[in-house]
Amino acid sequence: MFTDDNFVFGDQNVQVPAHLNFGKFILDRLRLQKDEVALELGDTREKLTYKEFTQYAVNMSTALTKLGVGRGDIVAVGSEKRNEFVPTVLAIVFTGATYTPYDLKSGRAVLKHKIGLTKPKYFICSKLFWNTYSDILKSFDCIEKFVTLDEGTESVISIRTLITNDADVSKFEPVQVQGQSDIAFILYSSGTTGMPKGVQLTHLNCILNSLPDDFTDESLKTAFLFGEWYHNYDTFMTYKFLCLGRKIVYVNEAEPISFIKSVHDCDVNIAFIVPSFVCYLSKAKEAEKYNLHSLKIIYSRSSPLHNKTIQKVKSRRFIVGFPKVKNILQGYGMTEAGELTSESWGTKGPKSGSVGMASPGITLKVVDLETRKTVGPNQRGEICLRGPVLMKGYIGVPPSNYLDEDGFFKTGDLGYFDEDRYFYIVERLKEIIVYDGYKVAPLELETILQLHPGVREAGVVGKPVKVYGEEPTAFVVKQPGVNVTEKELLDYVAEEVPPFMQLRGGVRFIEEMPRNPRGKIIRQRLREMLK
DSSP: OOOOTTOEEOOOOOOOOTTOOHHHHHHHHHTTOOSSEEEEETTTTEEEEHHHHHHHHHHHHHHHHHHTOOTTOEEEEEOOSOTTHHHHHHHHHHTTOEEEEEOTTSOHHHHHHHHHHHOOSEEEEOHHHHHHHHHHHHTOTTOOEEEESSOOOSSSEEHHHHOOSOOOGGGOOOOOOOTTTSEEEEEEOOOTTSSOOEEEEEHHHHHHHHOOGGGOOTTOOEEEEOSOTTSHHHHHHHHHHHHTTOEEEEOSSOOHHHHHHHHHHHTOSEEEEOHHHHHHHTTOSGGGGSOOTTOOEEEEOSSOOOHHHHHHHHHHTTTTTOTTOOEEEEEEEETTTEEEEEGGGOTTOOOTTOOBEEOTTOEEEEEOTTTOOBOOTTOOEEEEEESTTSOSEETTOOGGGTBOTTSOEEEEEEEEEOTTOOEEEEEEGGGOEEETTEEEOHHHHHHHHHTSTTEEEEEEEEEEETTTEEEEEEEEEEOTTOOOOHHHHHHHHHTTSOGGGSOTTOEEEOSSOOBOTTSOBOHHHHHHHHO
């Protein structure tokens, strides 16, 4: 067995605890903290200290064990974001059971699909989740017991009635597991091209996803998290910062203005947000009203962020009041394998437009789309990965469907790396528009459109046409109070791009851009609008 000179390796000397128990890994770190704030709901300023967090998780885990929850069981959680959410997840993991989340905003069809995939035995939910979906939940015979975080009903046991007194945190130990094979989490793929797939993550996967080595800078005391605790990125960024004893600020409705207010109110130092929020910072006048001096690092995720957007924000940082921002960074990852690359690992510092270098434990390669041969620096192709952070597998999907002959996972992302082994993401392969044989990345056109002062958001898809294949077509949300025409935008883009990239399919104005809970544009919805 020989390696390839064009394989890109992250640091292979990764240290993990010998027990390989994700619950114990986190609990050992939680015990080191006491009265420091662990979680703060930015909307209400409601706080949960580390001591309260740990006591809640241990109490709940003890109660769940008495209820019958144990190793081999699957326990679902359905709830809005709240301070009890994360310790509830850890309480499940402490029992040796497998945790899986259901999103309050996913809709009925997706909820039915996910329950059918994982078939949970126990279901923990909030009152809001129960009131919204109780008819669906009661229709699944696999669910034997329902537990609520709030007041109980005839059908649902309140966790409060199961917790009779505080357990001894100092003597509590999570149930032993086989960390390389036992499944700690079942999360879900984004589902942008179809129904979500169930992603099985072992205890070892979760530990590797939670190693906090790239955020040890002690000045980063408070982090803001944009997303839901239903998917990989925000979930494991939360555990990284809990491992370090830092404060995590979140909001229930993630809007740009709520992010700005949270930075102002909670002295946020590092913000994990999405490209649409970064674009907002490049234009928003309302941001000038707030004191954002605490903010040092903006970390973008979920979809590629164009270099032009980064530069536009940097050019405005003194105007909008966050002059202490040192870097606007990008991370690249996925539910199946955590954070593949990060600018935190860049040996030469951040490179604008790059997503950084390979993360520890990861091996990456880029393969030609036609020949599937590994290619070298500055050659575009599909990014593939392997390593111990890679999921155990999808539920019900044979590995041959997503692994190549060398055991590399096929990401479906088009990208490349440079001479310094920094990676750049171009686009999802399925999103590339092909016009007259030319390949057009929607991100390029979306970035150009969003730099126009009259455009708030933009999404680009291909409009099927005879002979030429697809014509780039834009959907635009206007800036409030600004009157911009289709011709103005067509001419604006035409001055910036070669002929094959022009918006030959036209511009359509819409009230709201369809996005999934991770902030990604749902381009399938835009294609449906074209029909």
